[in-house]
Amino acid sequence: NGEKILHSFNLSDVIGAEICEEDKFHVLNVYNYPKDGGTGKRVAAHVFLEVEEGSITKANDCLKFIMSSASVDDSSTVPPKYLVIVNPMSGKQQAMKICRTTVKPMFDQAKISYEVFTTQHGGHAKDWASWEDWPVRNENAGNDTTAPERNLRQYDGIICIGGDGLLAEILQGVNSRSDSEIVFEEIKFGIIGGGTSNGLAMSVLHANKEKYGVVESTFLICKGEVSKVDLSSYETASSRYTSFLTFSWGIIADVDLESEVIRCVGILRNDIWAVLRIINLRTYHGRFSYLPPSDDSLCDPADMPKLHDPVPENWITIEDKFILFWACQVSHAASNTFSSPNSSLDDGIFRVLVVTGSCSRFELIKMFLEIETGGHIEHEACEVYDCVAYRLEPLQTGSYNDLDGEEIESGVVQGHVLPSVLQFFA
Incomplete structure (x- = not known):
């Protein structure tokens, strides 16, 4: 009816945006995850704006502004490549569902390129993280066809969906490598709680003043900001x-x-x-x-x-x-x-x-x-x-x-x- 509707959102709640062509018009999609005023939990409240005919240039300028102001890195023509490692047996065995229903949609919205590696047995992630001579299989790899396609250092980030034990496995594997210091310098790590205790996931969310949940953990990864975390040697x-x-x-x-x-x-x-x-x-x-x-x-x-x-x-x-x-x-x-x-x-x-x-x-x-x-x-x-x-x-x-x-x-x-x-x- 010619009435204008004002859509408001906080740029710090945005993980991505894109312009999509639908039939004979374009739509600016803004993927927005604000905190609920009552619970403090992040909820999907996406904004979809129809682009008027002849306004595609302005819409692209708007898209660039949103992406840069939301601290979402769109400067690289090559999206970051993450490996998502899932332990399907963690906790109540919900890790695969978390990956499928929460992580995948949000990573797609944030334009994150990723592969999924599902562990098959205890120590599987540790074994893979320890292999250095990829893609030539070493004697420890055997005929394992379920491992990721790349060496650990060919990924920009390693994301764990499971309990604290899954990340512990990976760190033990990395620590056994001769290039472990380089791995820790080059690769970012993240965790999405899918286990029983999920202590590190909770600690990271607490430090970032976020409520506990898989959406909140995935949100932090999508935003891409990185902090240093202490480890210890025993x-x-x-x-x-x-x-x-x-x-x-x-x-x-x-x-x-x-x-x-x-x-x-x-x-x-x-x-x-x-x-x-x-x-x-x-x-x-x-x-x-x-x-x-x-x-x-x-x-x-x-x-x-x-x-x-x-x-x-x-x-x-x-x-x-x-x-x-x-x-x-x-x-x-x-x-x-x-x-x-x-x-x-x-x-x-x-x-x-x-x-x-x-x-x-x-x-x-x-x-x-x-x-x-x-x-x-x-x-x-x-x-x-x-x-x-x-x-x-x-x-x-x-x-x-x-x-x-x-x-x-x-x-x-x-x-x-x-x-x-x-x-x-x-």
Whole structure:
């Protein structure tokens, strides 16, 4: 009727735009994901504008303005090439559905070129990430025809859809390569929570003031902005590991690993098993030595003591009976676990939470009830130690070492921070 309609949107909510030809006219499509005013979750609220005849030049100018102002990089004629690695068995086995119904449409809207690699077994992603002589198959590759078509370094980004264990696998594979430092310099990483705990996905969203969800994680990747994230290096008697999340020993490790038998109930498994463990409470005798952060405290592997040598004089040592030992690098160990409220993605620090055997069951229950909000660190029984390196020596048998949600070799373990190593979509 000749009436003009004003469409408004925030350019920071836009992941892409394009002009499409439909029948005898053109349409400017703006792919917009604003935050819902009530929930704070991002929702699709796309804008479709019919281009008047003879206005295609103005429409193209408008398109360029939207793309540049929305911080969407359209300067390259070649779109970024990402590899999306999906673990279909993660969590409640929803990763493939997440890829198909959320990630694929949003990547298409953002003009991201991608391939999908579905893991077939445990360790599959680690094996592929470790291969350097692609496309010539090495002896570890065998006749694997399910692996991606390219070497890891031929991608601009690696996107994981699954749990924290999937990214952990990939990092272990990268760490075994002779060119691992170059890989971390060249390739961006991202994660979309499709597992049970999804601690890193939650930590990244929290740092970016986003609500937890797969749309929000995909949105950050589509925007293309990158931040540095700390990693850490761990050593046991016979193995080395790369970590990004948490190390636990004591009740947290017991709950995480032993509750695998009720994995079918999802993230509630942790709550159920925590109750059982508090009723049948265990303490573990151990020695905790750590290097506090300072201007001259270094994390270079060359400066670290050998695993079975005495720790240097500038380290502090505590020997006690422990109920809980939890070394955190990020804010959340799981989507509902605000384990370390003061941690950030690139602060270069472990925050080690310790509860000793003097803590009562009642006090422990009160602490666990506040883990979701981060209130547990305010309890007197919960001590927090900041450090850039530490060593934990169990002085009795029968305990688990849990790194990023996976069981590793038991016994003495030593870790140090690798500051700002990983390029992460955030």
